[in-house]
Amino acid sequence: MDEPVTTHLPVPDKFGDKAFGDKAGDRYARTAVRPRRRLRWLGGLVLLLVAGFLLWRLLAPAPTPPAGSATSPAREHAGAAAPQPVGIATAATGDIRMVLNALGTVTPLTTVTVRTQIAGQLQEVGFTEGQIVHKGDFLAQIDPRPYQALLEQYEAQLARDTALMRQAQADLVRYQTLLKQDSIARQQAEDQVFLVQQYEAAMRSDQAQIDQQKVNLIYCRITSPVTGRVGLRLVDPGNFVQPSDASGLVVVTQLQPISVIFPLPEDDLPLVLPRFHAGDKMPVTAFDRANLHQLATGVVSTIDNQIDTTTGTWKLRALFENKDEMLFPNQFVNARVLVDTLHGVVTVPTAAVQRGAPGTYVYLVNANDTVSVRTIKTGTVDGDKVQVTAGLAAGDRVVVDGTDRLRDGAKVSIQSGATQAGATQAGGGATPHRHHPQATTEPGTSARQ
Numbered sequence: 376m377d378e379p380v381t382t383h384l385p386v387p388d389k390f391g392d393k394a395f396g397d398k399a400g401d402r403y404a405r406t407a408v409r410p411r412r413r414l415r416w417l418g419g420l421v422l423l424l425v426a427g428f429l430l431w432r433l434l435a436p437a438p439t440p441p442a443g444s445a446t447s448p449a450r451e452h453a454g455a456a457a458p459q460p461v462g463i464a465t466a467a468t469g470d471i472r473m474v475l476n477a478l479g480t481v482t483p484l485t486t487v488t489v490r491t492q493i494a495g496q497l498q499e500v501g502f503t504e505g506q507i508v509h510k511g512d513f514l515a516q517i518d519p520r521p522y523q524a525l526l527e528q529y530e531a532q533l534a535r536d537t538a539l540m541r542q543a544q545a546d547l548v549r550y551q552t553l554l555k556q557d558s559i560a561r562q563q564a565e566d567q568v569f570l571v572q573q574y575e576a577a578m579r580s581d582q583a584q585i586d587q588q589k590v591n592l593i594y595c596r597i598t599s600p601v602t603g604r605v606g607l608r609l610v611d612p613g614n615f616v617q618p619s620d621a622s623g624l625v626v627v628t629q630l631q632p633i634s635v636i637f638p639l640p641e642d643d644l645p646l647v648l649p650r651f652h653a654g655d656k657m658p659v660t661a662f663d664r665a666n667l668h669q670l671a672t673g674v675v676s677t678i679d680n681q682i683d684t685t686t687g688t689w690k691l692r693a694l695f696e697n698k699d700e701m702l703f704p705n706q707f708v709n710a711r712v713l714v715d716t717l718h719g720v721v722t723v724p725t726a727a728v729q730r731g732a733p734g735t736y737v738y739l740v741n742a743n744d745t746v747s748v749r750t751i752k753t754g755t756v757d758g759d760k761v762q763v764t765a766g767l768a769a770g771d772r773v774v775v776d777g778t779d780r781l782r783d784g785a786k787v788s789i790q791s792g793a794t795q796a797g798a799t800q801a802g803g804g805a806t807p808h809r810h811h812p813q814a815t816t817e818p819g820t821s822a823r824q
Contacts, residue, residue, distance in 0.1 A: 457786075458744065458785075458786040458787050458788040459780050459781060459785055459786070459788065460777060460788045460790055461738075461740075461746075461774045461776060461777035461778075461781070461787045461788070461789065461790065462775050462776030462777060462789075462790050463740050463772045463773060463774055463775060463776075463789055464723060464724050464727060464773060464775045465770060465771070465772055465773075466721055466722070466723045466763065466767045466768065466769055466770065466771045466772075466773060467721070467769055467770075468719055468720065468722075469719075469720070469722055469760075470716055470717065470719075470720075471716070471717050471720055471722055471754075471755055471757045471760055471762050472713055472715075472716050472755075472757045473713070473714045473715040473716070473717060473757075474711050474712065474713055475639055475643055475646070475647075475712045475714055476709065476710070476711055477637040477638055477709075477710050478637065478707065478708075478709060478710070479635040479636055479637025479638075479661070479693075479707075479708050479709070479710040480635065480637070480705060480706070480707060480708075481633060481634075481635055481661075481702045481703060481704055481705060481706040481707075481708060482633075482634050482635065482636045482692075482704070482705075483603075483628045483629050483630065483633055483634070483704045484629050484632065484633065484634055485601045485603065485628070486626065486627075486628050486629070486704070487600050487601055487603075487626070487628075488622075488623040488625075488626050489597060489599070489623055489624045489625050489626070489627060490618060490620065490623040490624060491515075491594070491616045491617065491618060491620070491623075491624065492594045492618055493522070493591050493594045493595065493617075493618070494615070494616070494617035495517040495518045495521065495522075495595065495615070495616065495617075496517065496518040496613065496614070496615055496616075497515060497516075497610055497611075497612050497614050497615075497616050497624075498516045498612060499515065499516040499612060500514070500608060500611075500624075501513040501514055501515060501516070502514050502515075502605050502608075502625065503605075504605065504606070504607050504608055505604060505606075506605050507602075507603070507604050508599045508604075508605055508627065509599065509602045510599055510600065510601055511598050512598060512599045513596065513597075513598055514597045514598055514599055514605075514625065515597040515624055515625075516595065516596055516597070517595040517596075517597070517616065519591075519592050519595040519596075522591040522592050523588075523592060525584075525588045526592065529581055529584035529585045530581075532581045533578060533581035533582060536577040536578045539577075540571060540574030540575055540577075540578055543567065543570045543571040543574050544571050546567055546570075547564070547567045547568060547570075547571050550563060550564040550567045551564055597624065600627070601627055601629050602629060602631075603627045603628045603629040603630055604627070604628055605625050605626070605627050606625055606627075606628070607625070608624070608625055609622045609624055609625055609626075610622070610623075610624050630697055630704075631696065631697050631698065632695060633694075633697045633702050633704070634676065634692050634693060634694050635659070635661055635673070635692070635702070635708060635710055636690055636691070636692050636693075637690070637691060637693070637710040638683070638688035638689065638690050638691075639688060639689060639690075639691060639712075641682050641687050641689060643714075644689065646715070647675075647691075647712070647714060648678075650714060650715070651678060656674045656675070657674060657675040657713060657714060658672060658673075658674060658712075658713045659672070659673050659674060659675055659693035659695075659710055659711065659712050660672050660710070660711045660713075661693075661702060661708040661709070661711075662708060662709040662710075663709070664707050664709070666709050670701040670702060670708060671695045671696075671697060671699075671701050671702050673693045673694050673696070674693065674694060675691055675692070675693050675694075675712065676692050676693060676694040677691070677692045678690070678692070679691070691712070693710060693712075717755060717762065720754070720762045720763075720764075721762070721763045721764075721767055721768065722757075722760045722762055722763065723737065723760070723761060723763055723767065723773055724759055724760060724761075724775050725756060725761045726775040727774060728751070728753060728761055729778060733748055733750050734750050735750065735751055735752065735753055736748050736749060737749050737751055737766075737767070737773040737774070738773060738774035738778055738781050739767075739771060739772070739773060740773065740774060740787065740789070744786060744787055744788070744789065745784055745786055746774060746781055746783070746785055746787055747783055747784065749766055749767065749773075750766055751763050751765060751766030751767055752764045752765040752766060774787070776790075
């Protein structure tokens, strides 16, 4: 313990310093030390109380919630036992279509770049950009005057050579008569025969030149080689054009009919080839790039003669009438080929099929309104429906909505509206097929499973 601090204060000594001075000073010093010691004890006590309170707050257990609160064990048990609301559908027997999906390109059957076949000045353009023209319609006119002048020149040359040939023939007749009379030399008569042949060859050359100029005059008037739509004009009137021009005058594209070329995986060969070799017309439906709107319907017209080894695919060409011109050259479309239709198969909505640790499975609704995991095998997918080849029978009820909250043996409550919807989707293929963009496969892939 610390030594007390003694303070000596002057004490009046009315009886004399010698008799009482020392004792009175000691009593006054002890009285001054006592309040300081009390303050130290009180401060230490307060610190102990504060430390004890903090230690109690740290080590005290968490308060137990009341029995009626949402986090009580009784409430949790009651929530786990409550049935889960689900939507169901009934497996049914019906038809399902075997459809192959692919990304294709609209390809015209004929695309012609109209070029001049002679050199000359472009005098006139006889079409409007974007116009539909028919085969033989007038498109452009090249200046024909130089070729007309050459035609007349070669015709005059032919007339001269014809006259020379007739004169040589007449001389030949006379020489042959004189030769019989032994009046001229045989060499002169024989030379006249060769002269006649030379004039005949000159006449044939003149006629060939005349025919060539007539063809050039035909080429001066340019007509459409096919029926189709003309594009943008590439050369304006007044320009000098010649056959070596790369761009040409205009491009004419045939739009009716038109084709779509699309690839399929080589694994689909056994499905398509038997139908194609049998002469069956496999329908093809073209959808837009987003797979939302149907553009046209056609049939498979031909297949390629080899497989592309770099992609493992082979190409098909589908033919479309395209009367409304919804298909445009070089347009990307989604082609759906109907290979076959399966009759009398068990189908369920695609929303009922789950995939996980057990494999491919569904939640089967039992008679006591509980669910059990049932593994199945699936086949062809047709829009909202999928073929079930094993694991289910017609009439079985499966969950289509609320599967994320289920487990094997869970209690469920069936929602009537969802039941009707699911039963309609699986109802024997009576509802028309609807296309879903999220179910679309990549280019060159099949929609089968």
